[in-house]
Amino acid sequence: MIGFLEIRRRKLQFALVGLIVTLISFLVLMINGLGVGLNEQAGRALRNFDADAIAYSDRAGLSVIRSELSAETVERIGEESGARESAPLGYMAVNYRRDDGRVKSAAVLGFDPGSIGEPPVRAGRALTADDVNGLLADRQFLRASGLKVGDTVRLSVRLQEREFTIVGELNEGAFFFQPSVYMLRSTWREMKYGMVTENTPSASIVLLKGEGLAGKRGTGWEAVSKSTAFANIEGVAGQQSTVQALRVFGYLIGGLVVGVFFYVLTLQKTPQIGVLKAVGASTGFIFRQLLVQALLVALGGVVIAVPLAWLTNEAIKQAPDPVPIAFTTGTFVTTSVLLLLMAVVGVLFSGRQVAKVDPIIALGQQQ
Amino acid sequence: MGIRLTVRDLDKVYGEGERAVHAVRGVSFATEPGEFVAIVGPSGSGKTTMLAMIGGLLTPTRGTIDVNGRDIAQLRGKALAEYRRTKVGFVFQANNLLPYLTARENLLVMARINRSDMKAARARADQLLEELGLTARRDALATELSGGERQRVAIARALMNDPELVLVDEPTASLDSARGKQVVQSLIAEVKGRDKLGLMVTHDMAMAELADRVLEMHDGQLVGQAVAARG
Known part of the structure; x- marks a missing residue:
């Protein structure tokens, strides 16, 4: 009651700290959203693969870029005990030119129709074995390029350029921080290696379905789980540790701001706390008032920050090259709960200060 | 029946040795x-x-403080806080009201601390404020009250939990x-x-003379007592 009334009567003071908590909450939410968004950019397509494990060349160090598998190795991987299904997949990075003249990059994944490597088509149609110049494009690619199903696009790699017709739309997400497009593996092979001979690599990786495949190795290959594969995408580990550090600093600063505010407030109110103790109020009673205030301020900050962050992201999404921020309900809930917890942790220091106040100060007496 | 207080051989020493x-x-x-x-005496x-x-x-360092047969010099911690909360009403020097609360809310805080029935507490607060001529000022913030009004609110606050002992420090x-x-008065x-x-x-001394009895202290000792002469 006292804590609540104090907020009502000292609106400006509490509104200012509320504003700071709102801004910090907003920042932490955006950082968390960026963490999720970057994760999606790094490889939502990989996470979406219909596979239990992914096999790489054992010389590639779990790098899709460096992994090259021969047709023989692909066959051996598919024959591995425990593998119910397998699908070779090719990867390469290509460039294309947007209408505004800017050259952008995209990730190409080459698959075999009918295999577990084939992505589900959301609009348009799937590729058939005859669609050598057909392309399935992810929504992100369509948004970034301004193209739609039925349009043509020229993809270039090395000195080659080839025109494709977009026949279907996907929602598989990005791969290697690039919007993804899917083509036939045979076409991928031609584009990537030019002249195809029996020694030309057949795939970059092999998707595997079955039990206990992660961790298996064979001649020229090794298989890992999808989560290990994701963590080994170049730059993901560094990016995630950076985002994690920003996130932790955000929580710490949020807790610190709330903590310092209430600590200073407690110091200012020492005479009043002395009086309350002198008239019989327990440390717990006084601390509860502080706790209620800290929770109300933090809750106010979070309640404003959540829709603010969501609206900001909606606005950002309209940009041609949006910052990859993505929110989930989990992001909002976890961030809000953690910020409230940090406010409670911050106010604990004030609790110690309250406990130290001697009620004798109510009489203005120095001991 | 009222409260009986007996103080015996009371000593308080701050610090140790020299x-x-x-x-x-x-x-x-x-x-x-x-x-x-x-109780009068120089600073x-x-x-x-x-x-x-x-x-x-x-x-106390030594001695007993007998309040209706209970030596409160032996109380510690929570028992002492409970004694203060239920038996004692304090009136402190000016400006010891909570500044962000109204006169009435300052009284109701006592009921909150004592976990009293709030409906009865509100009625009691209004009654005390009326008795002290503060009804018109009950919703004024402590900072909006004059010095005299603040002290009267402090008196009402001291009486809020119906204590047996009212202790007043330089009111x-x-x-x-x-x-x-x-x-x-x-x-x-x-x-x-x-x-x-x-x-x-x-x-x-002018204020002391309004009391029934005056105890005079000097250098920590009781040096005299007198029944106040009323004009």
């Missing part, structure tokens, strides 16, 4: 139920220390003499009208 300060030494006195007693005479010990804010320190006299009327025991520390 740096020890004997704030109160060998003080003994007893009160009658319904009495209002003033540093130990009168506030004695008030603090009787109020359970300080633990007129920040008031002019006319207003100070009004406040002390209200205080005495409220305390005696409810058959409480009142103990008031003051350096102002």
Whole structure:
């Protein structure tokens, strides 16, 4: 009651700290959203693969870029005990030119129709074995390029350029921080290696379905789980540790701001706390008032920050090259709960200060 | 029936060894139920220390403080806080109200602390404010009240939990003499009208003379006592 009334009567003071908590909450939410968004950019397509494990060349160090598998190795991987299904997949990075003249990059994944490597088509149609110049494009690619199903696009790699017709739309997400497009593996092979001979690599990786495949190795290959594969995408580990550090600093600063505010407030109110103790109020009673205030301020900050962050992201999404921020309900809930917890942790220091106040100060007496 | 207070051989020493300060030494006195007693003396005479010990804010070094047969000098921690909450009403020097609360809310805080029934507490707060002539000011913030009004609210606050013992520390320190006299007269009327025991520390003899009895302290000792002469 006292804590609540104090907020009502000292609106400006509490509104200012509320504003700071709102801004910090907003920042932490955006950082968390960026963490999720970057994760999606790094490889939502990989996470979406219909596979239990992914096999790489054992010389590639779990790098899709460096992994090259021969047709023989692909066959051996598919024959591995425990593998119910397998699908070779090719990867390469290509460039294309947007209408505004800017050259952008995209990730190409080459698959075999009918295999577990084939992505589900959301609009348009799937590729058939005859669609050598057909392309399935992810929504992100369509948004970034301004193209739609039925349009043509020229993809270039090395000195080659080839025109494709977009026949279907996907929602598989990005791969290697690039919007993804899917083509036939045979076409991928031609584009990537030019002249195809029996020694030309057949795939970059092999998707595997079955039990206990992660961790298996064979001649020229090794298989890992999808989560290990994701963590080994170049730059993901560094990016995630950076985002994690920003996130932790955000929580710490949020807790610190709330903590310092209430600590200073407690110091200012020492005479009043002395009086309350002198008239019989327990440390717990006084601390509860502080706790209620800290929770109300933090809750106010979070309640404003959540829709603010969501609206900001909606606005950002309209940009041609949006910052990859993505929110989930989990992001909002976890961030809000953690910020409230940090406010409670911050106010604990004030609790110690309250406990130290001697009620004798109510009489203005120095001991 | 009122409260009976008996103080015996009360000592308070701050610090140890050569740096020890004997704030109160060998003080003994007893009160009658319904009495209002003033404690006077120069600054540093130990009168506030004695008030603090009787109020359970300080633990005596030696001696007993018998309140209706219970030695509160032996109480510690929560028991002492409970004694302060249920048996004692404090009126402190000016400006000890919570500034962000209204006059009425300052009284209701006492009920919150004591976990009293809030409906009954609101009625009691209104009654006390009325008795002290503060009904019109009950919704004014403490910072909007005059010095005299603040002290009257402090008196009402001290009486809010119906304590048996009302302890008053320099209630007129920040008031002019006319207003100070009004406040002390209200205080005495409220305390005696409810058959409480009142103990008031003051350096102002004019205020002390309004009490039933005056105890005089000097250098931590009780050096005299007199029944106040009323004009």
